[in-house]
Amino acid sequence: MEIRNQVKMSIQSLSENVGIARITAAAFAAQLDFTLNEIEEIKVAISEAISNAVIHAYGHPDGIIEFTMNLYDDKVEYIITDIGKGIEDINLARQPSYSTDPERMGLGFVFMESFMDELDILSKQGQGTTVMMAKKFQSNVAH
Amino acid sequence: MNISTLLRQGVLTVRVEGELDMHVADEFRQVVDNAIDSYGVKNLILNLQGVSFIDSSGLGVILGRYKRINPAGGRILATDVQPQVAKIFELSGLLKIMKIYETESHALECL
Numbered sequence: 288m289e290i291r292n293q294v295k296m297s298i299q300s301l302s303e304n305v306g307i308a309r310i311t312a313a314a315f316a317a318q319l320d321f322t323l324n325e326i327e328e329i330k331v332a333i334s335e336a337i338s339n340a341v342i343h344a345y346g347h348p349d350g351i352i353e354f355t356m357n358l359y360d361d362k363v364e365y366i367i368t369d370i371g372k373g374i375e376d377i378n379l380a381r382q383p384s385y386s387t388d389p390e391r392m393g394l395g396f397v398f399m400e401s402f403m404d405e406l407d408i409l410s411k412q413g414q415g416t417t418v419m420m421a422k423k424f425q426s427n428v429a430h
Numbered sequence: 431m432n433i434s435t436l437l438r439q440g441v442l443t444v445r446v447e448g449e450l451d452m453h454v455a456d457e458f459r460q461v462v463d464n465a466i467d468s469y470g471v472k473n474l475i476l477n478l479q480g481v482s483f484i485d486s487s488g489l490g491v492i493l494g495r496y497k498r499i500n501p502a503g504g505r506i507l508a509t510d511v512q513p514q515v516a517k518i519f520e521l522s523g524l525l526k527i528m529k530i531y532e533t534e535s536h537a538l539e540c541l
Contacts, residue, residue, distance in 0.1 A: 302453035309483075327483075327514045334485040338452045390459070390494035394486040394522055401521065 292318065292358040300341045300350035300369075308354055309333040315356045316363045319424040328402035329363070329422055335395040336367045336418045344371025344416055362404070362423045370415035377408050432480070433458060435465040441541060442471040443534060447480030450488030458491050463498065472504040475537045476528075479510035489522050496527050507537040 294315055298304045312333040313326050321329070340352045350371055357364040374380050381400070386393030400406050403420040410416040431448030442465055448454060466474070474495065481488075496506050506528045511519070519525050531537040 302451075305451050305453055306449055324514070327517075330483060331485050331518065334451055334483075334487075338485065338487055342452065386490075388490075390455075391490040392486050392493055392522060392524075394489065398486060398518075398521070 288359050288361075290357045290359060294356045296354040298337065298352040298354055299348065300345040300352055300371075301348050302338075302341055304352075305334055305337045305341060308337045311354075312356060312365060315358065316422070318358055319363060320426075321363075321422070321424060325422065329365075332399045332402045332420060332422075333365060333367075335398050336365070336420070339395050339418075340367060340369040340371065340416070344369040344373070346371075362421045364405075364419065364421040366417065366419050368415065368417045373412040373414055374408070374410040374416055375412055377410055381408070431457065433461045435461065437469050437471065439538060440471065441473050441475055441538060442466060442469055443475045443477060445477040445480070449483040450481050450491070451483065451485050452487035455487045455491040458488075459494065462495050466495070466499060472499060472502055473541055474499060474504065474506045475534055476506055476508045477510050477534055478508055478512070478515060481515055482512060484515045484518050486522070489518065489524055492528065493524065500527075505541075507531055507540065509534050509537050 298308055309330040313330050316326055316329050337352060344350065350369060353368040355366040381396040383397050384393040399420055404423045405421040407419040431454040434445045436443050444462055508528055509531045510533060511530050516530060
């Protein structure tokens with residue numbers, strides 16, 4: 288399917304940028320007539336993916352996260368790539384409550400999965416992680 | 431983010447404004463922990479009227495405060511929660527340990 292619009296950002300791995308990324312993602316999604324509720328869901332999913340890259344992939348402010356947003360007729364797609372640590376066991380990381388830190392709930396991937404229609408994670412230890420996710424747009428207009 | 435704390439009837443009330451994500455989680459933790467320690471309180475009311483967004487980092491820092499006060503029998507009561515934030519609470523299972531009340535006075539009555 289043809290990409291109708293694309294925005295790419297390079298994001299420094301700073302916590303300040305998590306908010307900037309999700310606001311941008313929401314503005315990009317607003318090109319399709321998503322409901323406010325769906326836009327909120329996208330914001331949470333993006334926040335989780337970018338936070339993971341900042342906290343887990345890099346853990347220092349000098350990393351770069353590549354963030355690509357693609358708009359299609361019927362969906363919006365987000366691709367988040369880091370060249371950080373990588374995930375040892377993706378299936379384990381996708382489980383609820385997978386976190387070694389008592390202050391964290393381990394719900395990052397759970398939220399990405401519940402709020403988006405597609406979620407793919409590619410990761411290699413020592414090389415980095417790519418998270419691809421998409422939300423489908425269902426037109427509410429009956430013809 | 432803006433956080434203010436006040437002590438009323440022996441209960442610590444924390445009012446938060448902004449987006450509760452990883453960027454503000456540390457500040458939230460420090461302010462609330464300092465207030466818990468300096469007032470020596472058991473229970474905490476969290477007024478989230480001004481919170482328009484929360485993600486798992488925000489949930490984590492609330493859970494962390496619960497783990498801190500719970501050994502002494504303390505509870506966290508959330509009030510004035512916006513619908514999109516309430517939905518995240520519900521999905522996360524956090525409502526098992528933290529109840530939502532309409533207003534601060536409702537929450538105070540239930541303590």
